[in-house]
Amino acid sequence: MFNLHGVNYDNMLDLVYNLPKAELHLHLHGAISHEAIMILWNKYIQYLSTEDKSFVSYLNKNKHYDNLRYFYSPQILLHEIENLFVYEDFYNFLATFGIFGFLIRKKDDLEMLIDDVLSDLIKQNVLYAEITITVSAYMRSGLTLEEVLECMDSACMKEGITIYWIVDLVRNSGPDKANSIFEDINSYGPAFIKGFTLGGDEKSYSAHEFKFLYEKIRCHNYHTTIHSGEVGTSEDLWDAIKNLELDRIGHGISAANDPYLLHYLEKKRLPLEVCITSNVTLLSDCTFANHPVTKLFSNGVCLTINTDDPTFFNTTLTDEYRHLLLMDFSVSEVLSLARNSFEVSFAPLPTKNELLHKFDTFLVGIDELINTD
16 A cells, blocks of 8 residues: 555555546547436437437348347346447447437437536546547437537536547548538637547548548648558558648557558657557457557557547546556556647647646656556
Protein backbone atom coordinates (compact mmCIF):
# COMPACT_ATOMS: atom_id res chain seq x y z
CA MET A 1 0.00 0.00 0.00
CA PHE A 2 1.15 3.55 -0.66
CA ASN A 3 -0.21 7.07 -0.25
CA LEU A 4 -0.37 9.84 -2.86
CA HIS A 5 -1.98 13.23 -2.14
CA GLY A 6 -3.68 11.79 0.94
CA VAL A 7 -5.23 8.82 -0.88
CA ASN A 8 -4.24 5.25 -0.04
CA TYR A 9 -3.72 2.82 -2.91
CA ASP A 10 -3.18 -0.92 -2.66
CA ASN A 11 -1.22 -1.01 -5.91
CA MET A 12 -0.55 0.84 -9.16
CA LEU A 13 -3.61 -0.71 -10.79
CA ASP A 14 -5.78 1.19 -8.32
CA LEU A 15 -3.90 4.43 -8.97
CA VAL A 16 -5.03 4.37 -12.60
CA TYR A 17 -8.64 4.99 -11.56
CA ASN A 18 -7.80 8.43 -10.15
CA LEU A 19 -5.28 9.28 -12.86
CA PRO A 20 -6.41 12.36 -14.84
CA LYS A 21 -7.22 11.01 -18.29
CA ALA A 22 -8.13 12.12 -21.81
CA GLU A 23 -10.11 10.07 -24.35
CA LEU A 24 -9.56 10.79 -28.04
CA HIS A 25 -11.24 7.86 -29.78
CA LEU A 26 -14.72 7.28 -28.37
CA HIS A 27 -17.88 6.73 -30.41
CA LEU A 28 -20.92 8.26 -28.74
CA HIS A 29 -23.46 5.48 -28.96
CA GLY A 30 -20.68 2.94 -28.58
CA ALA A 31 -20.57 4.14 -24.96
CA ILE A 32 -24.30 3.82 -24.23
CA SER A 33 -25.00 2.27 -20.83
CA HIS A 34 -27.08 -0.87 -20.35
CA GLU A 35 -29.63 1.18 -18.41
CA ALA A 36 -30.03 3.62 -21.31
CA ILE A 37 -30.46 0.70 -23.69
CA MET A 38 -33.31 -0.62 -21.55
CA ILE A 39 -35.04 2.76 -21.55
CA LEU A 40 -34.80 3.20 -25.31
CA TRP A 41 -35.68 -0.44 -26.01
CA ASN A 42 -38.89 -0.23 -24.01
CA LYS A 43 -39.68 3.09 -25.63
CA TYR A 44 -39.18 2.15 -29.28
CA ILE A 45 -38.62 -1.51 -30.11
CA GLN A 46 -42.32 -2.29 -30.65
CA TYR A 47 -42.67 0.65 -33.03
CA LEU A 48 -39.43 -0.11 -34.86
CA SER A 49 -40.25 -3.76 -35.47
CA THR A 50 -43.73 -3.04 -36.82
CA GLU A 51 -43.70 0.46 -38.30
CA ASP A 52 -40.17 1.47 -39.31
CA LYS A 53 -39.49 -0.08 -42.72
CA SER A 54 -35.83 0.98 -42.75
CA PHE A 55 -35.26 -0.73 -39.38
CA VAL A 56 -37.02 -3.90 -40.51
CA SER A 57 -35.00 -3.93 -43.73
CA TYR A 58 -31.73 -3.39 -41.84
CA LEU A 59 -32.55 -6.15 -39.38
CA ASN A 60 -33.59 -8.63 -42.07
CA LYS A 61 -30.41 -7.90 -44.00
CA ASN A 62 -28.38 -8.83 -40.92
CA LYS A 63 -30.58 -11.56 -39.44
CA HIS A 64 -27.85 -14.16 -39.97
CA TYR A 65 -25.99 -12.64 -37.03
CA ASP A 66 -27.05 -14.52 -33.92
CA ASN A 67 -26.72 -11.62 -31.48
CA LEU A 68 -29.20 -9.49 -33.43
CA ARG A 69 -32.04 -11.97 -32.91
CA TYR A 70 -32.89 -10.08 -29.71
CA PHE A 71 -34.08 -7.16 -31.79
CA TYR A 72 -37.01 -9.32 -32.93
CA SER A 73 -38.21 -9.46 -29.33
CA PRO A 74 -40.59 -6.85 -27.85
CA GLN A 75 -38.61 -6.84 -24.62
CA ILE A 76 -35.17 -7.60 -23.31
CA LEU A 77 -34.03 -8.26 -19.75
CA LEU A 78 -31.14 -6.32 -18.27
CA HIS A 79 -28.98 -9.42 -17.88
CA GLU A 80 -29.56 -10.29 -21.56
CA ILE A 81 -28.10 -7.02 -22.87
CA GLU A 82 -24.54 -8.31 -22.67
CA ASN A 83 -25.52 -10.95 -25.25
CA LEU A 84 -25.99 -8.18 -27.82
CA PHE A 85 -22.25 -7.57 -27.74
CA VAL A 86 -20.97 -10.98 -28.83
CA TYR A 87 -19.69 -10.90 -32.41
CA GLU A 88 -18.71 -13.44 -35.01
CA ASP A 89 -16.41 -10.99 -36.77
CA PHE A 90 -15.75 -7.32 -37.51
CA TYR A 91 -18.73 -7.05 -39.85
CA ASN A 92 -21.06 -8.49 -37.20
CA PHE A 93 -19.81 -5.69 -34.94
CA LEU A 94 -20.47 -3.05 -37.60
CA ALA A 95 -24.01 -4.36 -38.07
CA THR A 96 -24.59 -4.25 -34.32
CA PHE A 97 -23.17 -0.75 -34.00
CA GLY A 98 -25.36 0.46 -36.85
CA ILE A 99 -28.59 -0.88 -35.45
CA PHE A 100 -28.26 1.08 -32.21
CA GLY A 101 -28.57 4.32 -34.14
CA PHE A 102 -32.23 3.49 -34.70
CA LEU A 103 -32.89 3.79 -30.96
CA ILE A 104 -32.02 7.50 -30.89
CA ARG A 105 -35.16 9.02 -32.42
CA LYS A 106 -35.85 12.29 -30.61
CA LYS A 107 -33.83 15.16 -29.24
CA ASP A 108 -34.37 14.09 -25.64
CA ASP A 109 -33.03 10.60 -26.50
CA LEU A 110 -29.81 12.12 -27.74
CA GLU A 111 -29.59 14.43 -24.74
CA MET A 112 -30.02 11.45 -22.43
CA LEU A 113 -27.37 9.45 -24.29
CA ILE A 114 -24.84 12.28 -24.17
CA ASP A 115 -25.41 12.98 -20.49
CA ASP A 116 -25.15 9.25 -19.76
CA VAL A 117 -21.79 8.99 -21.51
CA LEU A 118 -20.34 12.17 -20.01
CA SER A 119 -21.37 11.17 -16.49
CA ASP A 120 -19.51 7.88 -16.86
CA LEU A 121 -16.40 9.64 -18.15
CA ILE A 122 -16.44 12.03 -15.20
CA LYS A 123 -16.61 9.06 -12.79
CA GLN A 124 -13.38 7.75 -14.35
CA ASN A 125 -11.68 11.12 -13.88
CA VAL A 126 -11.59 11.75 -17.63
CA LEU A 127 -10.90 15.48 -17.77
CA TYR A 128 -11.07 15.82 -21.55
CA ALA A 129 -12.75 13.92 -24.37
CA GLU A 130 -13.11 14.21 -28.11
CA ILE A 131 -16.25 12.25 -28.85
CA THR A 132 -16.92 10.87 -32.30
CA ILE A 133 -20.52 11.26 -33.42
CA THR A 134 -22.23 9.78 -36.46
CA VAL A 135 -24.58 12.67 -37.19
CA SER A 136 -26.10 10.96 -40.23
CA ALA A 137 -27.28 7.98 -38.15
CA TYR A 138 -29.40 10.19 -35.89
CA MET A 139 -30.77 12.15 -38.84
CA ARG A 140 -31.79 8.85 -40.45
CA SER A 141 -33.80 8.11 -37.31
CA GLY A 142 -35.72 11.38 -37.45
CA LEU A 143 -33.68 14.10 -35.77
CA THR A 144 -32.93 17.26 -37.69
CA LEU A 145 -29.38 18.47 -38.13
CA GLU A 146 -30.23 21.50 -36.01
CA GLU A 147 -31.40 19.28 -33.16
CA VAL A 148 -28.22 17.17 -33.26
CA LEU A 149 -25.99 20.26 -33.30
CA GLU A 150 -27.93 21.82 -30.42
CA CYS A 151 -27.36 18.68 -28.33
CA MET A 152 -23.67 18.70 -29.16
CA ASP A 153 -23.34 22.36 -28.26
CA SER A 154 -25.20 21.98 -24.97
CA ALA A 155 -23.02 19.03 -23.97
CA CYS A 156 -19.95 21.25 -24.04
CA MET A 157 -21.41 23.14 -21.07
CA LYS A 158 -21.27 20.04 -18.83
CA GLU A 159 -19.36 20.74 -15.63
CA GLY A 160 -16.51 18.44 -14.66
CA ILE A 161 -15.24 17.65 -18.15
CA THR A 162 -14.09 19.46 -21.28
CA ILE A 163 -15.38 17.97 -24.52
CA TYR A 164 -15.22 18.63 -28.23
CA TRP A 165 -16.67 16.66 -31.11
CA ILE A 166 -15.32 14.77 -34.09
CA VAL A 167 -17.85 13.93 -36.80
CA ASP A 168 -17.70 10.54 -38.51
CA LEU A 169 -18.57 11.06 -42.17
CA VAL A 170 -18.88 7.26 -42.59
CA ARG A 171 -16.58 5.77 -45.19
CA ASN A 172 -19.21 3.20 -46.26
CA SER A 173 -21.45 6.03 -47.50
CA GLY A 174 -18.94 7.03 -50.16
CA PRO A 175 -17.25 10.35 -51.00
CA ASP A 176 -20.35 12.10 -52.35
CA LYS A 177 -22.52 11.42 -49.31
CA ALA A 178 -19.65 12.25 -46.96
CA ASN A 179 -19.12 15.54 -48.78
CA SER A 180 -22.82 16.38 -48.51
CA ILE A 181 -22.83 15.76 -44.76
CA PHE A 182 -19.72 17.89 -44.32
CA GLU A 183 -21.20 20.76 -46.34
CA ASP A 184 -24.41 20.72 -44.30
CA ILE A 185 -22.56 20.72 -40.98
CA ASN A 186 -19.97 23.27 -42.02
CA SER A 187 -22.67 25.74 -43.07
CA TYR A 188 -23.40 26.20 -39.35
CA GLY A 189 -19.73 26.86 -38.51
CA PRO A 190 -19.89 25.00 -35.21
CA ALA A 191 -16.92 25.83 -32.97
CA PHE A 192 -17.55 22.76 -30.80
CA ILE A 193 -16.59 20.45 -33.70
CA LYS A 194 -12.82 20.13 -33.85
CA GLY A 195 -12.41 17.53 -36.56
CA PHE A 196 -13.76 14.96 -38.98
CA THR A 197 -13.00 11.30 -39.47
CA LEU A 198 -14.02 8.32 -41.58
CA GLY A 199 -15.15 5.23 -39.68
CA GLY A 200 -16.71 1.99 -40.81
CA ASP A 201 -15.46 -0.57 -43.30
CA GLU A 202 -11.93 0.20 -44.52
CA LYS A 203 -12.52 -1.99 -47.57
CA SER A 204 -15.62 -0.15 -48.79
CA TYR A 205 -13.78 2.85 -50.26
CA SER A 206 -10.06 3.60 -50.43
CA ALA A 207 -8.72 6.59 -48.53
CA HIS A 208 -7.53 8.37 -51.67
CA GLU A 209 -11.13 8.59 -52.90
CA PHE A 210 -11.71 11.17 -50.15
CA LYS A 211 -8.69 13.32 -51.00
CA PHE A 212 -10.71 16.26 -52.32
CA LEU A 213 -13.02 16.18 -49.30
CA TYR A 214 -10.13 16.15 -46.84
CA GLU A 215 -8.52 19.08 -48.64
CA LYS A 216 -11.80 20.96 -48.23
CA ILE A 217 -12.01 20.05 -44.55
CA ARG A 218 -8.49 21.35 -43.96
CA CYS A 219 -9.29 24.57 -45.80
CA HIS A 220 -12.01 25.21 -43.25
CA ASN A 221 -9.49 24.78 -40.41
CA TYR A 222 -10.79 21.53 -39.00
CA HIS A 223 -8.52 18.73 -37.80
CA THR A 224 -8.50 15.39 -39.60
CA THR A 225 -8.16 11.78 -38.58
CA ILE A 226 -9.26 8.50 -40.17
CA HIS A 227 -9.93 4.93 -39.10
CA SER A 228 -7.23 2.96 -40.89
CA GLY A 229 -4.97 -0.01 -40.30
CA GLU A 230 -7.48 -1.65 -37.98
CA VAL A 231 -8.68 -4.54 -40.12
CA GLY A 232 -6.88 -3.09 -43.13
CA THR A 233 -3.24 -3.49 -44.09
CA SER A 234 -0.18 -1.25 -43.89
CA GLU A 235 -0.80 -0.48 -47.58
CA ASP A 236 -4.17 0.98 -46.59
CA LEU A 237 -2.40 3.12 -44.03
CA TRP A 238 0.11 4.36 -46.62
CA ASP A 239 -2.79 5.25 -48.91
CA ALA A 240 -4.34 7.39 -46.17
CA ILE A 241 -1.05 9.03 -45.19
CA LYS A 242 0.03 9.86 -48.74
CA ASN A 243 -3.31 11.22 -49.91
CA LEU A 244 -4.87 12.82 -46.83
CA GLU A 245 -3.24 15.39 -44.60
CA LEU A 246 -3.81 13.79 -41.20
CA ASP A 247 -3.35 15.02 -37.65
CA ARG A 248 -3.89 11.57 -36.13
CA ILE A 249 -4.84 8.05 -37.21
CA GLY A 250 -7.57 5.97 -35.60
CA HIS A 251 -6.19 2.51 -34.74
CA GLY A 252 -3.28 2.19 -37.19
CA ILE A 253 -2.01 -1.02 -35.61
CA SER A 254 -1.14 -2.70 -38.93
CA ALA A 255 1.82 -0.30 -39.04
CA ALA A 256 3.55 -2.82 -36.77
CA ASN A 257 3.97 -5.07 -39.82
CA ASP A 258 5.87 -2.48 -41.89
CA PRO A 259 9.35 -1.31 -40.73
CA TYR A 260 9.32 1.64 -43.12
CA LEU A 261 5.94 2.79 -41.87
CA LEU A 262 7.07 2.44 -38.26
CA HIS A 263 10.04 4.66 -39.03
CA TYR A 264 7.84 7.19 -40.82
CA LEU A 265 5.34 7.42 -37.97
CA GLU A 266 8.12 7.81 -35.42
CA LYS A 267 9.94 10.44 -37.47
CA LYS A 268 6.81 12.49 -38.23
CA ARG A 269 5.34 11.91 -34.76
CA LEU A 270 1.99 11.11 -36.34
CA PRO A 271 -0.09 9.85 -33.40
CA LEU A 272 -2.13 6.65 -33.40
CA GLU A 273 -5.35 6.30 -31.41
CA VAL A 274 -4.89 2.76 -30.09
CA CYS A 275 -7.90 0.80 -28.77
CA ILE A 276 -6.53 -2.42 -27.29
CA THR A 277 -9.65 -4.26 -26.10
CA SER A 278 -11.49 -3.35 -29.30
CA ASN A 279 -8.76 -5.03 -31.35
CA VAL A 280 -8.58 -8.09 -29.11
CA THR A 281 -12.36 -8.50 -29.37
CA LEU A 282 -12.67 -8.07 -33.14
CA LEU A 283 -9.42 -9.42 -34.61
CA SER A 284 -9.11 -13.19 -34.53
CA ASP A 285 -5.31 -13.20 -34.33
CA CYS A 286 -5.00 -10.44 -31.72
CA THR A 287 -4.60 -11.08 -27.99
CA PHE A 288 -3.47 -8.99 -25.06
CA ALA A 289 -0.22 -10.95 -25.12
CA ASN A 290 0.63 -10.19 -28.76
CA HIS A 291 -1.12 -6.87 -29.29
CA PRO A 292 0.93 -4.57 -31.58
CA VAL A 293 0.88 -1.74 -29.01
CA THR A 294 4.09 -3.16 -27.52
CA LYS A 295 5.95 -3.12 -30.84
CA LEU A 296 4.58 0.27 -31.81
CA PHE A 297 5.68 1.74 -28.49
CA SER A 298 9.14 0.18 -28.59
CA ASN A 299 9.65 1.69 -32.06
CA GLY A 300 8.96 5.18 -30.76
CA VAL A 301 5.54 5.70 -32.37
CA CYS A 302 3.43 8.34 -30.62
CA LEU A 303 0.47 6.49 -29.12
CA THR A 304 -2.69 7.40 -27.25
CA ILE A 305 -4.85 4.88 -25.40
CA ASN A 306 -8.62 4.82 -25.97
CA THR A 307 -11.75 2.67 -25.68
CA ASP A 308 -13.40 3.00 -29.12
CA ASP A 309 -16.83 1.62 -28.11
CA PRO A 310 -16.58 0.72 -24.41
CA THR A 311 -20.05 -0.77 -24.01
CA PHE A 312 -19.60 -2.90 -27.11
CA PHE A 313 -16.29 -4.26 -25.79
CA ASN A 314 -17.03 -4.30 -22.06
CA THR A 315 -14.21 -1.95 -21.16
CA THR A 316 -13.44 1.49 -19.75
CA LEU A 317 -10.54 3.85 -20.22
CA THR A 318 -9.38 2.87 -16.74
CA ASP A 319 -9.39 -0.77 -17.87
CA GLU A 320 -7.31 0.06 -20.93
CA TYR A 321 -4.53 1.55 -18.81
CA ARG A 322 -4.68 -1.39 -16.41
CA HIS A 323 -4.23 -3.74 -19.36
CA LEU A 324 -0.99 -1.94 -20.21
CA LEU A 325 0.36 -2.55 -16.71
CA LEU A 326 -0.59 -6.22 -16.98
CA MET A 327 1.18 -6.31 -20.39
CA ASP A 328 4.41 -5.34 -18.59
CA PHE A 329 4.44 -1.65 -19.44
CA SER A 330 6.13 0.19 -16.60
CA VAL A 331 4.28 2.82 -14.61
CA SER A 332 6.40 5.58 -16.15
CA GLU A 333 5.57 4.28 -19.65
CA VAL A 334 1.84 4.19 -18.88
CA LEU A 335 1.98 7.72 -17.52
CA SER A 336 3.78 8.93 -20.65
CA LEU A 337 1.02 7.41 -22.80
CA ALA A 338 -1.64 9.06 -20.67
CA ARG A 339 0.11 12.42 -21.08
CA ASN A 340 0.25 11.93 -24.86
CA SER A 341 -3.53 12.07 -25.04
CA PHE A 342 -3.54 15.61 -23.67
CA GLU A 343 -0.56 16.68 -25.79
CA VAL A 344 -1.93 15.54 -29.17
CA SER A 345 -5.55 16.51 -28.49
CA PHE A 346 -7.29 19.06 -30.68
CA ALA A 347 -7.98 21.30 -27.68
CA PRO A 348 -7.14 25.02 -28.00
CA LEU A 349 -3.66 25.72 -26.64
CA PRO A 350 -4.78 27.49 -23.42
CA THR A 351 -7.11 24.58 -22.61
CA LYS A 352 -4.42 22.05 -23.44
CA ASN A 353 -1.88 23.79 -21.18
CA GLU A 354 -4.38 23.92 -18.33
CA LEU A 355 -5.12 20.21 -18.66
CA LEU A 356 -1.43 19.31 -18.83
CA HIS A 357 -0.84 21.35 -15.68
CA LYS A 358 -3.55 19.35 -13.87
CA PHE A 359 -2.02 16.10 -15.10
CA ASP A 360 1.51 17.05 -14.08
CA THR A 361 0.32 18.31 -10.68
CA PHE A 362 -1.24 14.92 -9.99
CA LEU A 363 2.12 13.28 -10.65
CA VAL A 364 4.01 15.43 -8.16
CA GLY A 365 5.45 13.07 -5.56
CA ILE A 366 5.06 9.96 -7.65
CA ASP A 367 8.72 9.80 -8.75
CA GLU A 368 9.78 7.61 -5.85
CA LEU A 369 6.95 5.20 -6.60
CA ILE A 370 7.90 5.04 -10.28
CA ASN A 371 11.51 4.29 -9.42
CA THR A 372 10.41 1.23 -7.48
CA ASP A 373 8.04 -0.19 -10.13
